[in-house]
Amino acid sequence: MKFGSTLRKSVYAPWKDQYIDYDKLKNLLREHDDDKPWTSDDVTQFTEELANVQLEKVYNFKRDIQEKLKERTTACEKKLEPLALGIKAEDGEDGAEAASSSKDTKSDVPPAEKKKLLQEVLKELDGITKEVKELEKYGRINYTAVIKATKKHDKLRGRSYRLRPFINARLTEKPIYTEDQSPLLYRLSAMYSFVRQSLDGKPQEALSFAENASGKDEFTSYKFWVHKDNLLEVKTVILRRLPVLVYNPQTSKVAEGSQRDPTITSIYFDNQDFPLYTDKVNHVPNAASLRLRWYGQLAEKPTIHLEKKEMKDGDVAEEQRFPIKEKYVQPFIAGKYHMEKQIQKMEARGAQDPQDVNEFKKSVNDISHFIKEKDLQPVLRANYTRTAFQIPGDNRVRVSLDTNLALIREDSLDLDRPCRDPDDWHRRDIDDRQMEYPFKEIRKGERYDFPHAILEIKVRGLKKYEWIEDLINSHLVKEAPRFSKFVQGVAKLFEDQVNTFPFWLSEVEMDIKREPEAAFEEEQKKKQKAAEDDFAVGSLFGARASPSYRPSVISPVGSPAAGTSARKASAPKPSPLVVEQTTKPSAEEIDSDDDGDATIPGRTTGLSSLFPSFSTSKYARSKESAAKAIALPPGVRHPGVWIKDQGPVRVEAKVWLANQRTFIKWQHVSVLLASLSLGLYNAAGESNNIARILAVVYTCVALFTLLWGYGIYMWRRRLIMQRSGTDFDSVTGPLVVAVGLAIALCLNFGFKYRAILTEREHNHARHNGTAAAAALVEMVAERIELVR
The missing domain is CATH 1.20.58 (Methane Monooxygenase Hydroxylase; Chain G, domain 1)
Incomplete structure (x- = not known):
């Protein structure tokens, strides 16, 4: 048309x-x-x-x-x-x-x-x-x-x-x-x-939409394009968390690490009017697709799977598939063979579950009827290299990276110049000669090289992974929702035969490489827009009606009852109510080795209690202004308890070790002071009362340091267990110890200086008395001499 x-x-x-x-x-x-x-x-x-x-x-x-x-x-x-x-x-x-x-x-x-x-x-x-x-x-x-x-x-x-x-x-x-x-x-x-x-x-x-949310056994899929210059960086990001899944179709043994990534070939079906393509682009309910799929070269006799995928409501796919030998593919497509031999073998063995046999029969009949009803034939070949990342035996996170995607016409629509023999199901010139990417022998109009790599991330259940969120929001990838190799190939190679195109088609030839700053700003605008939409629902129905609506209030880690609360910087939907938001690590992420960046807000101590403008915490400086910025809109009530505060307390080991390390340092200072005081007391004589008094002062400071360290350790332990939002820092103890030692040293210096002055005066007086006595003796001697 x-x-x-x-x-x-x-x-x-x-x-x-x-x-x-x-x-x-x-x-x-x-x-x-x-x-x-x-x-x-x-x-x-x-x-x-x-x-x-x-x-x-x-x-x-x-x-x-x-x-x-x-x-x-x-x-x-x-x-x-x-x-x-x-x-x-x-x-x-x-x-x-x-x-x-x-x-x-x-x-x-x-x-x-x-x-x-x-x-x-x-x-x-x-x-x-x-x-x-x-x-x-x-x-x-x-x-x-x-x-x-x-x-x-x-x-x-x-x-x-x-x-x-x-x-x-x-x-x-x-x-x-x-x-x-x-x-x-x-x-x-x-x-x-x-x-x-x-x-x-x-x-x-x-x-509440919680019941309609994806269950723990369902996958959430994300698709992206990756610029070829960013491929290595994307791979390294993934490899830090997931190993490469080595695929070996020939044996169940562990494959060698030097094995190449597998080449996957998919042949998609449609007819001259392209109804399957049109339904897929227009998102028609129950839109279906059909393909043949195998790994490696066809000359290596791989297992070929015939797969039919039908989209249901909510983007849920229902798939039917079964293996088929190469020699039976063409008879099956022509309707002359219905897998009778395979079914007989399954029934003769008796080891198969009858339900599995019935499902196999149903899949064969449904796909055979689907091909006949739609008059389908192979029209497009997709050949690409896949690198898979997954922890063996753990399918909670599955990542695939497809590169070297070549889309090739596989049709015989033009009978005067068919790309494929109408009486065969695949192109012999490609498979018999074992052509590989970039397929230079194929005529230009029959081949299209997709310019980007395709990244797909599948996450099972509702758990959020921070590294995935960071990768998704980075400049390394470009979001490509609903991208389909079949749709892209038909849109590029059969432009004259189709009357509708996918929305991403104009972006394919554009440069998708972005600067990190531009990507960050774009992501922030996207989050802001999403937050506004969530807020519109949340303000009407409250937090129950919006599965992702979380009014963002400035507070670090504590429950609402414990004080103000702040979302992490990576929160998926920040609230538009707060223009500036101070975000810092939660209590479970505190490391005392950090240079002042791991302080938790909410508590004013020491000098800050005496002088409100002075603060030892970066959070305290903005706490007052942040608190003023919090204003719950009409219809939104206080949540009472944060979701993160529900369930058992799970604290990272480094948090406990940081608290224990601080306690040990306090005890170390106490032992040093006690040793100093003991040595000073023993070295002082019975008549040196000043040294004895200073030794007692040092002992009191050492005792205070011991008790303070233990008290702070127990106090911080309680805050961690309660998930409190209170500041962990406290300057009172260090100030007391520092001031006490300074006063003791000053007194020591003063007493010592006074003793030196006294000794000098005494020596001077003694020297004067000796001189007077000598003069008197000399005078007496002179008088005796005169008398003589």
């Missing part, structure tokens, strides 16, 4: 004047008029119309509609807010605010008025949901129109100037198709749940 017809059929009547004028663009290209030469003025006119008129029109209209939908959603939330506050008051919310809200809401909304309000909101929500769906279709079809018009220009008039790179850059600046509707849908889902449960009279405890 021509794209012009597809575009006309996709028009949403209320917005019919806001779609791209595809016919006007075709007329500007003069598709069927080659008599008049194509000039630079024609290029400028077409480029101006496409990039600055049509694209700008679509972008501005979509942005305006998104803002209106957000405003309508906010208006619905405000209508429901009195009802939600009344319910929370019935739940027994503490405090004066709860009492006042209960009095102001519950009594003012009679049942009849409440039902009418809920029905009006439900009708409005239906209208918003419909327009959200139409807006997603609007963005997709106009995005496809831009790509189609650009490709038509490059095909007809692109000899001197190719427009595609410029349009890709413009689509990055003016994104008209990003599939970023999940935050708004999340808010709508929360209101739908509230309204329907209120109309049905169900208990409001069901508003």
